[in-house]
Amino acid sequence: xxxxxxxxxxxxxxxxxxxxxxxxxxxxxxxxxxxxxxxxxxxxxxxxxxxxxxxxxxxxxxxxxxxxxxxxxxxxxxxxxxxxxxxxxxxxxxxxxxxxxxxxxxxxxxxxxxxxxxxxxxxxxxxxxxxxxxxxxxxxxxxxxxxxxxxxxxxxxxxxxxxxxxxxxxxxxxxxxxxxxxxxxxxxxxxxxxxxxxxxxxxxxxxxxxxxxxxxxxxxxxxxxxxxxxxxxxxxxxxxxxxxxxxxxxxxxxxxxxxxxxxxxxxxxxxxxxxxxxxxxxxxxxxxxxxxxxx
Ligand code: HEC
Ligand code: HEC
Numbered sequence: 001x002x003x004x005x006x007x008x009x010x011x012x013x014x015x016x017x018x019x020x021x022x023x024x025x026x027x028x029x030x031x032x033x034x035x036x037x038x039x040x041x042x043x044x045x046x047x048x049x050x051x052x053x054x055x056x057x058x059x060x061x062x063x064x065x066x067x068x069x070x071x072x073x074x075x076x077x078x079x080x081x082x083x084x085x086x087x088x089x090x091x092x093x094x095x096x097x098x099x100x101x102x103x104x105x106x107x108x109x110x111x112x113x114x115x116x117x118x119x120x121x122x123x124x125x126x127x128x129x130x131x132x133x134x135x136x137x138x139x140x141x142x143x144x145x146x147x148x149x150x151x152x153x154x155x156x157x158x159x160x161x162x163x164x165x166x167x168x169x170x171x172x173x174x175x176x177x178x179x180x181x182x183x184x185x186x187x188x189x190x191x192x193x194x195x196x197x198x199x200x201x202x203x204x205x206x207x208x209x210x211x212x213x214x215x216x217x218x219x220x221x222x223x224x225x226x227x228x229x230x231x232x233x234x235x236x237x238x239x240x241x242x243x244x245x246x247x248x249x250x251x252x253x254x255x256x257x258x259x260x261x262x263x264x265x266x267x268x269x270x271x272x273x274x275x276x277x278x279x280x281x282x283x284x285x286x287x288x289x290x291x292x293x294x295x
Pocket of ligand 2: 161179181220224226238239240241250252261265266268
């Protein structure tokens, strides 16, 4: 703040307080002249206006407020650039609180950082810390209960795109993942795509048109097996989903499957290494692991 505005604020604030005091003082004086005439001279409809002093308790409250504001402005920042005698600042308070939290949690983080995820997932305090990190960081995509949303996998069902071992989960969180399902809209005609939709549906046990599904099966074994495997069971190294379990990332209706095949899908799990750091990622990995590995 420039000196001009600082003084501007100081002068207005001090003038206000002084003005209030002057006003109080002045009304007190008026009480002294009580003896001459108790009314102000205003009369309306036979009602006279008396010049009574303000009640004592009210005056005292006013005085206390004024004293408080002066003491406050001397001790704390408020008068322009004057920092206050206590040297208190918002930033200072925030830093102190952060430092206090670090001092409390740093030893815990450090202890848990060297505990294997499978063991951590059985320690209540650790999974609760992991859950808090999850709710802050991951819920926007995976939902606050980790059950996912269309395009964002359910993390509680022990059905994994990339694998559910502790190490794989931690890798997914630290380095992120990128699903690469290529678009086939330019490769196949409508009949061929319909055939593939029928075949993919049949893999998950849906009722389908078997002659169309037969066309689909041939195409699948030419084009899709590289990633999804000849029997459609998927490939975790590529994040290619198992197509036989009736668990869907993007939806299992004929329309969703057709759209996946025509336009492709590119789900992105952002890397969280920089955002969380390895110790917090370790804790949240333990929480995710605990969701599908409960006794
Ligand atoms: C911006 C959205 C987004 C955020 C935020 C996000 N994720 Fe993900 N996550 C995804 C998507 C999308 C995928 C699936 C990637 C794919 O389709 O290949 C995924 C995949 C995963 C996987 C792999 C699942 C499997 O089946 O193999 C794990 C584990 C995971 N996320 C955990 C987390 C955790 C823990 C956090 C919070 C620290 C988090 N994610 C935050 C979008 C997100
Ligand atoms: C290059 C590897 C690759 C090829 C080839 C491929 N896919 Fe995929 N497919 C994927 C990946 C990876 C995903 C997951 C995309 C994501 O995570 O966003 C996927 C997702 C899907 C899904 C969505 C599953 C769900 O749970 O919602 C369907 C359906 C599918 N593929 C069918 C096919 C069919 C049919 C073909 C052949 C025409 C095919 N894919 C070829 C890699 C491939």
